[in-house]
Amino acid sequence: EDQVTQSPEALRLQEGESSSLNCSYTVSGLRGLFWYRQDPGKGPEFLFTLYSAGEEKEKERLKATLTKKESFLHITAPKPEDSATYLCAVCEGGSEKLVFGKGMKLTVNP
Amino acid sequence: DTGVSQDPRHKITKRGQNVTFRCDPISEHNRLYWYRQTLGQGPEFLTYFQNEAQLEKSRLLSDRFSAERPKGSFSTLEIQRTEQGDSAMYLCASSLARSSLAKNIQYFGAGTRLSVL
DSSP states (O other): OOOOEOOOEHHHHEETTTTTEEEOOOSSSSEEEEEEEEESOOEEEEEEEETTTEEEETTTTEEEEEOOSSSHHHHHHHHGGGOEEEEEEEEETTOEEEEEEEOEEEEOOO | OOSSSEEEEEEOOOOOOEEEEEOOOOOOEEEEEEEEOOOSSEEEEEEEEETEEEEEEEEEEEOOEEEETTSSSSSSEESSSGGGGOEEEEEEEOOOOOOOTTOOOOEEEOOEEEEOO
């Protein structure tokens, strides 16, 4: 069973069309949930980390929220430069490793 | 540039050959991680070091894989007798942790793309 599930797998938006990406997780003792952005041929770029239910973080057009079972990455008025793969990962109690979902490929058309 | 540095960026090898990758973490970071990523998948954890000690290894890390961090600074990942299934992007990350409860923000390098022919 996957510990981290991201949906949708791919999303196409028009510039300015807001949307949300979902990351659901099943781990015990969540130490942290992480969002990364990955451009083709590059390593993941850190965006946010959330540690407890109810926590929210914002950066430019992105806002991440966390509940006990899932996290959302809200994208407000996206621009073409927001096109990338967005990865969600969790860190479970007793381990230092990140467990990633498969990612969500976002394409924003001008 | 003070980010995580990986070398080489690309490696093409023939099946059965040995390959070695290098990772230089962000200076002062005491933890270093190796992940593997295949097309359409998220990164998968391989192993991690705190200073020079290798503290966790994935079952994905077969006997053909070995990683070292001899002086607690840079790390090497060696794959012996490469197989076509080893073709992937190998990512290195580093973090600074002062205690077991410290926030574990991992910063990634650009990766080494391995192609086994």
